[in-house]
Amino acid sequence: MVAYTSAPSDMEMGLEQRTVVLVEKKSSTERILKLTVALLVVALCVGGILVFAWYWSGRPEQMTQPGHTDALIDKDTAEKTDPHTTLRRISKAKAAIHLEGIYEEGESLKDQLEWRSGQGQAFAQGGFRLVNNQIEIPQTGLYFVYSQASFRVSCSDGDEEGAGKGLTPLSHRIWRYSDSINSKASLMSAVRSACQNTAQVESYREGQGWYNAIYLGAVFQLNKGDRLWTETNQLSELETDEGRTFFGVFAP
Structure with missing residues (x-):
């Protein structure tokens, strides 16, 4: 105006x-x-x-085409449980080692689970070394240590009545030796029992056995020069095919 x-x-x-x-x-x-x-x-x-x-x-799912949402969910779930996905992730770490286990009765090193690098999915990088069947830590820092031992125990003792064996303990442990403490110490261990109530369970007939796996994994502060190794019982019942038994360390 x-x-x-x-x-x-x-x-x-x-x-x-x-x-x-x-x-x-x-x-x-x-x-x-x-x-x-x-x-x-x-x-x-x-x-x-x-x-x-x-x-x-x-609502990010609307940005995908119909049917893609379920596929993405299934893919994410599969990746969380797929050991090969974990292996791909740790292979990208600057310092990592992954070993495959093997046991041949009468031929393995001192009648123990033998770890091998450079074959199959096994590898070592970033300064890690396998010395005398032990992993040597290259630098002081935080590391994720893991291992799995798979067993297939024959639960039948040949009894005609099929009573089977009693409880069979399966154990797997990771040891650490450090110059700072000048002694060895147990990092992780676990025990499972096989062949429970096999006489009452039809699925455990003679020849099938009892399958179980022990997995260990956690983060530790380790020092340069520390050595890690495993101790496993029931070696004759171990399954070492297709990466079922392994041992490794990587920097998170």
Whole structure:
């Protein structure tokens, strides 16, 4: 809105000589109105962007084609339980070692589970070494240590009644030797029992046996030069095919 006012003329001049001057003034109300509208438009734009971002971040499955959601869920679940996925992850670490176990009665090193590198899925990188069937730590730091021993125990003792064996304990342990303490210490261990109630369970008939696996895994602070090794009982019942028995360390 524009207002006009008249400026008073010189009183000494006559009415005929009076001059009228029009002065334009902008209303403050108009300026406030324009500013308010501009702020409202900016607020609506920002709000729209935030709502759009929240909607799509909360429902990512709509960005895939039909049927892809279930496939992604199944893939994620499979990766969490697939040991080969874990192996691929640790293989990307700067320092890592993964060993495959083998046991041949009468031929293995000192009648114990023998660890081998450089064959199958086994590898060593970042300074890790396998020395005298033990893993040698290259640098001081945090490491994830893991191992699995798989067993297939024959639960039949040849009895005609099929009573089978009694409880058979299966054990697997990881040892550590450190110069800082000048002695060995047990890092992890676990025990399982096989052949429970085999006389009452039809599925454990002669020749089938009892299958079980012991898995160990945790993070430890280790020192340079520390040595790690395993101790396993029931070696004749071990299963070492297809990566079922392994031992490894990697830097998280």
